[in-house]
Amino acid sequence: MKRSILALASGAFILGAAEFVMMGILPQTATAMHVSIPAAGHYISAYAIGVCVGTLILVFGRKVPPKHLIILFMAIALVGNTLSAVSFCSPMLLVARFISGLPHGAFFGTATLIAKTLADKGKEAQSVSMMVMGQTVANMLGVPAGTLLAEAMSWRLAFAILAAWALMTIVVVISWVPSIDPIKDAGIKGQFRFLTHPGPWLILLAVFFGNSGIFCWWSYVSPWLQKTGGWSATMVPILMVLAGLGMVVGG
Known part of the structure; x- marks a missing residue:
């Protein structure tokens, strides 16, 4: 793998882990913030809202070189995860999770462009898939590791490690x-012209319903496995590795 793709995969790893790690540590976080588990689900929603809002960075930052955008996204991830690690109340953690989510969608759009541009001819899709593999590996290893840390030491340590990973x-x-040129500026209206065709709408609907199905169970996977499945807390990281392995194989 090219070093440039490995660097992008590292960014995908930290964002994937930051997004999903809350699912594994939800019970511990709820206890620390003195809220119920359903209320703690808002920490997941706050991240998701940040993802939606953060995509506007690409709309208004379309003239910024892609490499500079990637650095900006990692800096935001560093701030968001640091704030998550030191949050002392529920509102602060909600804000921290929102900040952590801001770079997510915009990062993958920008990293895809870079990976495709730097790929050898005919290997563009392979290059992009290797970059995205960082997120699936995060689901297989990073998220269960965060759950294990929460069980053995502290849920805050998981976010502290993610902040350090963002810095690295x-x-x-x-x-x-390497630096590459931004894509040709088509203006704000031009960026949405693709929506006049039915194909993109079908893809958007597939992503919407696919992610909805995953998040319905993945968001509460830790309490669900323990309270409904009857598994012990020590088994949760192992079962999450199994789910993550399915994502890696699927990728």
Whole structure:
């Protein structure tokens, strides 16, 4: 794998882990923030809202070189996960999770462009899939590891490690990812012209319903496995590795 793709995969890993790690540590976080588990689900929603809002960065930052955008996204992830690690009340954690989600969607759009541009001819799809593999590996290893840390030590440590990972990724992106030109500016209206065709709408609907189905069970996977499935807390990380392995194989 090219070092540049490895650097982008590192960014995908930290964002994938930051998104999904809350699912595994939801009971511990709810206890620490003195809220119920259903109320703690808002920490997941806050991240998702951040993802939606953060995509506007690409609309208004379309003239910024992609490498600079990736560095910006990792800096935001660093701030968001640091704030999550030190949150002392539920509102603060909600804000921290919102900030953590801001770079997510925009990162993958930008990283896809870079991975495709830097790929050898005929291997564009392979290059993009290797970049995205960072997120699926996060589901298989990063999220269960965060759950294990929450069980053995502290849920805050999971976010602290993610913040450190974001800082490391900034360094490798600066060192390994070459500068490429932004895509041709088509204006704000031009960026949405593709929606005049039915194909993109079908893809958007597939992503919408597919992710809805996953998040319905994945968001509460830890309490669900323990209270409904009857599994012990020590088994949750192992079962999450199994679910993550399915995502890796699917990818």
